[in-house]
Amino acid sequence: MNDLSVNGRTRRVDADPSTPLLYVLRDDLGLHAAKFGCGLGQCGACTVLIDDRPAFSCVVPVAACAGRAVTTVEGLGTAEAPGDVQRAFIHEQAAQCGYCIPGMIARAEAMLRRTTTPTEDEMRDAMRPSLCRCGTHMRILRAVRRAAVARGGGVIDAAEPVQ
Amino acid sequence: MPATVPVSSTQPVTKRFATRRRHLFGWALLALVAGLVLFLLWAHRPAIAEVAPPSRRAFDPADVARGRNLALVGNCVSCHQAPHGRPYAGGYGVVSPFGTIYGTNITPDPDTGIGRWSEAAFARSMREGVSRDGHHLYPAFPYDHYQRTTDADLRALYAFLMTRDPVRAEPRANDMPLPFKFRPFIAGWKLLFVRDERHRPDPRRSAEWNRGAYLGEGLAHCGGCHTPRGLLGAEKRDRAYDGGWSAGWYAPPMNARSPAVRAWTVERMEQYLRTGLSLSHAAAAGPMGAVAANLSRADPRDVRALSVYYAWWMRDAGAARREPRLIDRAAAAARAHPAGAALFAGACATCHEPGAPMMVEGRPALPLGSPLHEDHADDTVNIILHGLEPPVGRAGPYMPAYKDALTDAQVAAIVRYMRIRYGSGSEWPDLEDTVAKARERTAE
Secondary structure, eight states, X not given: OEEEEETTEEEEEOOOTTSBHHHIIIIISOOOSSOOSOSSSSSOTTEEEETTEEEEGGGSBGGGGTTSEEEOGGGTOOSSSOOHXXXXXXXXXXXXXXXXXXXXXXXHHHHHHHOXXXXXXXXXXXXXXXXXXXXXXXXXXXXXXXHHHHTTOOOTTOSSOOO | OGGGSOOOTTHHHHHHHHHHHHHHHXXXXXXXXXXXXXXXXXXXXXXXXXXXXXXXXXXXXXXXXXXXXXXXXXXXXXXXXOTTOOTTSBOOEEEETTEEEEOOOOSOXXXXXXXXXXXXXXXXXXXXXXXXXXXXXXXXXXXXXXXXXXXXXHHHHHHHHHTSOOOOOOOOOOBOOHHHXXXXXXXXXXXXXXXXXXXXXXXXXXXXXXXXXXXXHTTTOTHHHHSOBOTTSOBOGGGTTSOEEETTEEEOOOXXXXXXXXXXXXXXXXXXXXXXXXXXXXXXXXXXXXXXXXXXXXXXXXXXXXXXXXXXHTTTSHHHHOOOOOOOOHHHHHHHOHXXXXXXXXXXXXXXXXXXXXXXXXXXXXGGSSXXXXXXXXXXXXXXXXXXXXXXXXXXXXXXXXXXXXXXXXXXXXXXHHHHHHOOSSOOSSHHHHHHHHHHHTXX
C-alpha cells in the first residue's frame, strides 16, 4: 500500500513499488490526462509535475513519489473552469490530435512555476523534451508565451508578440 | 625628576638594535620591491601591433579547409561557444579551483574578437599563452599542448578562424579571486610548469601513430581532461592519462589503468570517436560528447590516427589481456538494496534490462560502460541526473534526465544497487553527498 498525494488529495493505492506512476494514475485513480506514448521516457506525453518539476511519469516508479506532491492536468482546471495555461492553449488552438497536449501543459506549468519571465531559449529548452507529431509546435510555443503573460510575466525576448 | 625616570643601562643597546632592525626591514623592503620590479619586467610581454582586419580573400582556401579540420580536432568550440551562443564567439565558463574563466571571442570581429590580430599574434597566443596586447592567458587555454602545433598548421587554423562570420560579442569577465586575478603570476606558473616542447616524431613508430601523437598531445589536448592535475592546476606529467576531472565529470584513465571491461582496440576507439558510441563500451557522456560530435566531422584519417595512438596507450590495460565475462548479480544486489532494486525496476529497466527495445537494437549493456567500474561515482550520478543525448546526429533514443523525477536519496539508492549488480570495486562512500553536489554544480 502506498499513500500518494495527487492534485492536493492523499490517495491510497495498492501497487507494486516499481509500478510506473503513469499506470497508477490512469488505471487505479482514473486520471486520464497523462498519456501513454512510448513508455520509455522519450516522447513526453506522460509528463506530470512532481513537487513542481516536470517528470516522465512512465519511467518514475510509484515508490519514488512517497511524500511528494504529484500534479496532473486534472489538478490545473476543469473543462468548465480551465486554468490559465489551459486557457492559453485553447486560445491559440494549440492542439491538433491533442495526444501530447497534457504533457505540454504540465511542462509549461512547471516552467511557469519556476519563472514567469523566461527567455525564448529557456522556454524552448523547457518544452524540448515533449514531442508533437502533428507539427503544432509554433502554436504550442505561442500558447506558452500567452500563459506567461497571463501569469503576470512574459517571455522577455519573445520570437513573436502575444496577439 | 631624576627619580621618576628610571634609566636602564641597557637602553642604548636596545636602541641600537631597534635602529639596526629598522635598517634591516628597510633593506628587505627594498629587495622585495626590486624583486617585484624585476619580476614584472621579466613577466612583461610587449603588445603585437594591430593589423587592418584581413579580407577573406587573403586566405588560401586549402588552408581554410585544413584549419577547419584542425579546429574540429582541437574541440575549440567547447570553450569558445556559450550555451545558445554562436560558434567561436566565446562565453563558456571553465570552472577551476581558482575561479571561472570564460572562453573568449575568437571570431574575426575587429572590436570584440581577433579581427585585428596578425598571424604572429595568433601564433604567439597558441605557443606562449600571451594575448595580442601582451597580457598572459590563463592555462585553461591549453597552450601547454597547443605549442606543439606546427607553423603550417597554425597558419591553417588562423586562416580558418579569420574567415568565420565575425560576431560582435563582448567577452565575459572572468570570475577570479585576487591572487589569481594578477596576470603576471601566470608567467611564474608557465616557468614552473610549461616546458618549451615541439612535436618530435618517433622514428620507431608508424606514421599513423606519430600523427595521432602529434594531434593527441597537441591540438586535441586529451590530457587536459584525462591527466590528473596538481595543486596549482598543472597536469602531472609523470601520471599521464591516469584519469582526471572536467566540469564535474571524471575522465577515466586512458593507460594501463583503464577500467574498461572490453579492450579499446583501434577499431572500437575509431567507432567511439566518430559516432559517440562504442558498441563494446558505451556512449560518450559529459564533455566527451562534444569531442565526439566534433571528431565525427573531422578528417577520418586523423580520427584513425588518434585511435591508433590511444589504443597504444591502453595496450596494457586489464581488458587488453583478458576480457572478463559480463556480470549481472541481480539477486545479490536486490538483497543488499531492495529499495534501489524497486526504483531501478520502475525507472531504468524498460530500457536497460535484456529484451528492452533499446537492448534489442544492440545498445551496449550497463556493465560494459566504464562508469560503474570507476573509482568515483560522479559519472554514473551525472548521467542519471542529466541524462545522455546522442552526441552525434542528435537522433535516436536518448537517456532522459532524472534530476526532477528522483530525490538525492533515490538516485543514491539506484547507484548503490547498480554498483553491486553490474559494477566492480567497493561501495562508493557518501553517495547522497555526491548527488547533492552534482545537482548543485549544474543548477545555474
